[in-house]
Structure formats: structure tokens, C-alpha cells
Amino acid sequence: MTVEQPWVEKYRPREIGDVASQGEVVKTLESALSSGNLPHLLFYGPPGTGKTTCALAIVRQLFGADLLRARVLELNASDERGIAVVRNKIKSFAAISVGASPAGRSVPPYKVIILDEADAMTTDAQAALRRTMETYSRVTRFIIICNYVSRIIEPLASRCAKFRFKPLHGTVIDDRINHICQVEGVQLGPDALCTLSRVAGGDMRRAITTLQSAVRLGGSPVRPQTLMDVAGVVPDAAARGLLHTCRESDFAGVQSAVADLIHEGYPAQEVLAEVQGAVLVDPGIDDVRKARVLERLALADKALIDGADEFLQLLAVASLTQRVILGQA
Known part of the structure; x- marks a missing residue:
């Protein structure tokens, strides 16, 4: 065999x-x-x-x-x-x-x-x-x-x-993926290459592994959603939903939203990265308050690297974000 x-x-x-x-x-x-x-x-x-x-x-x-x-x-x-x-x-x-x-x-x-x-x-x-x-x-x-x-x-x-060694961006990953697809006879669906490049985050090994896993799971042509499912990417809507909960709900609601994210199996560091992006483009939060949230995000990221509990770190970030949005911190 x-x-x-x-x-x-x-x-x-x-x-x-x-x-x-x-x-x-x-x-x-x-x-x-x-x-x-x-x-x-x-x-x-x-x-x-x-x-x-x-x-x-x-x-x-x-x-x-x-x-x-x-x-x-x-x-x-x-x-x-x-x-x-x-x-x-x-x-x-x-x-x-x-x-x-x-x-x-x-x-x-x-x-x-x-x-x-x-x-x-x-x-x-x-x-x-x-x-x-x-x-x-x-x-x-x-x-x-x-x-x-x-x-x-x-x-x-x-x-x-x-x-x-610098992260691999631009056309570097795209060229390598296109070469592999050509040799292996794999077709990429619309926007699949862009999605794969975003998922990889400059990591060639992750890009190639994700591509092979997506081909095994969904066949060819490879669809963007299959790549995101294989890579375990946190949807943009999840981070925006957490910010909306911080703005509209009480602490119990925020705690429930964080628990839902954890139960979905999303990696806490991936969630933090998506929250960072959502906070940066949120027009309802001024720059000073954004800085406070991002500082807490950095502390949580370091704590996670050192082995801290994912739920507690996400809850701490969400709780501070809620207080910052409401003008309480």
C-alpha cells in the first residue's frame, strides 16, 4: 500500500x-x-x-x-x-x-x-x-x-x-501554491488563493498543509469556505458579534458570548487577533480607548503563550472592552 x-x-x-x-x-x-x-x-x-x-x-x-x-x-x-x-x-x-x-x-x-x-x-x-x-x-x-x-x-x-527569516507575503506563497496545484492537478475556486494567503499569515508550511487538507476534505476545485473550515479560522462575524455584545449587553451576556466562542472550539489567540482587527476599524471607539483595549489584548496574548486559561483571558479582554466602550474605564 x-x-x-x-x-x-x-x-x-x-x-x-x-x-x-x-x-x-x-x-x-x-x-x-x-x-x-x-x-x-x-x-x-x-x-x-x-x-x-x-x-x-x-x-x-x-x-x-x-x-x-x-x-x-x-x-x-x-x-x-x-x-x-x-x-x-x-x-x-x-x-x-x-x-x-x-x-x-x-x-x-x-x-x-x-x-x-x-x-x-x-x-x-x-x-x-x-x-x-x-x-x-x-x-x-x-x-x-x-x-x-x-x-x-x-x-x-x-x-x-x-x-x-521574514514572514512570507505578497506573491511568494501564491506562486508556490500555484506551482503545487499545477503539479497535483488541483483547481482553486474563486477567491480561494486570496483566502489561503490570509489564512497562512506568512507561514508557507501552514499554507501548504491547509491546501492539502482542504483537497482531501472537499476535493477540487478548492472552495474558500473549505479552507477556512480546515484552518479553524475565526469568522469575522464572531469578533464583530462579541463587540456588539460588549456594547449592548451586561456582563452576564458578555460572559455567555465568550463561553460560546470557547465551546465552538476557536483558538483563543485567533479570537484575539480577530477582535483586534474589529476594534481597530470600529468607528464608535476613539483612539485613546482603542489603545487601552489593544494593551489588554497584548497582555492576554502573552498570558496565553505562557499557558493561561483561554476562557479567563478572553473574558478579561471582553470585560475591559465593555467598560471602555461604556466609558467606565
Whole structure:
């Protein structure tokens, strides 16, 4: 039985030059690859912008498929984030000397360790990693990948060449999606491409995964509503309805509206993003009061990232919004 490969892996760029819309990063990395003198690297930026793809392309071009197992260690630091992993797994691999290059090939005399989602590592683990980087830099290079560079300790970040990956906007995602649709024989319905671009939010991986899921669910041509259902996008009407409730109802009504949103299964951060958009364009709220609501939205978003309860955070935002609209805050 043939198992179909996920499109996000099937269409992942294999060479560094094929990575979309990261021109400055690609140009600099290609120069480093041509010389074979690779420094420690730190890739940071939003999800789905090509960080891991670039790292895998680098080691593939450096060593070839036959040496990947011997020369490359790939770890997801969000799963293995403690100091024990650094002391055991990483240090053990980093200390091993490299073998001779295959006959007829010029291969750099070092190994590469890829640490994905390194911003999930504890501070102690990062400090231990810094020491390991210093000790074994002659035979081992590190590629550190994270979403939030502020969560990487400065002694570690300062030892790396830093590259920022930008969100993918404009025609970049559209061109890639059109290419995939052409190869896979998929048709896009009216406004489907625009909807997919909005749903992706600059995340190429999310765009491709959503497209494949929508094709499996609704077939071809792909309709905008199918894309929104698959992606779990909060409808614009939901955010406008919450603002209307804040304006016209009492606290009990607001609490009920928030509970309904949670019961519908919408992610709280998605709801906050839609509420932000609705507040910004609401003509009945002046700029000063909008600023108060947006400040509370930011606090709620940070709390959700740290693991706070979704219902309580949404209720706190809705309650403040109600008081701001009514002139009570």
C-alpha cells in the first residue's frame, strides 16, 4: 500500500538557492557554502518561513546524502530541552572526531548539530551548550533554530552568525501554491488563493498543509469556505458579534458570548487577533480607548503563550472592552 507523502515534505526545497523570499540570507549562506567555512548559525523568525529547510539544505549540500547520518545530529530542543541532553547526547556527538573524506570528494572536516526550537531550552541547558560550542568548535558546527531570539541567552547568540527569516507575503506563497496545484492537478475556486494567503499569515508550511487538507476534505476545485473550515479560522462575524455584545449587553451576556466562542472550539489567540482587527476599524471607539483595549489584548496574548486559561483571558479582554466602550474605564 502506497502512503502519500505530505506535500509540505514533498515540495520542501532541497537546495539553499530554492528557498523562497529570503534573498539576503540565501546569498550569504551560499557564499559560506562555496568556501566550506561555515560558522555557528542562529536562524530566527516566525514559523514556516524556511529556517529548518535552510538548515537541512545546508547539511545536504555540505555532506551529501551518504554522510548525513555520520556527520549530522538533528534534535528538537522542545522535546529534549534539559541540561542532561546537552551533557550526554550533544557533547558526546560533538566530541567525536570526523573520519576521512570519501575518495574524490571534498567534504568539510567537521560535523553539524541542528537544534530546532532552541528557545524552548532551559537557561542552564543553553549555558552548558555555550561551553560545548567553545570546546569543540574545531570539529563541530551548530545551527540553532528558534522563533524568539530574545529567549536565547546572549553568550550563546553572540557566538553565532544571526539570520532573521521574514514572514512570507505578497506573491511568494501564491506562486508556490500555484506551482503545487499545477503539479497535483488541483483547481482553486474563486477567491480561494486570496483566502489561503490570509489564512497562512506568512507561514508557507501552514499554507501548504491547509491546501492539502482542504483537497482531501472537499476535493477540487478548492472552495474558500473549505479552507477556512480546515484552518479553524475565526469568522469575522464572531469578533464583530462579541463587540456588539460588549456594547449592548451586561456582563452576564458578555460572559455567555465568550463561553460560546470557547465551546465552538476557536483558538483563543485567533479570537484575539480577530477582535483586534474589529476594534481597530470600529468607528464608535476613539483612539485613546482603542489603545487601552489593544494593551489588554497584548497582555492576554502573552498570558496565553505562557499557558493561561483561554476562557479567563478572553473574558478579561471582553470585560475591559465593555467598560471602555461604556466609558467606565
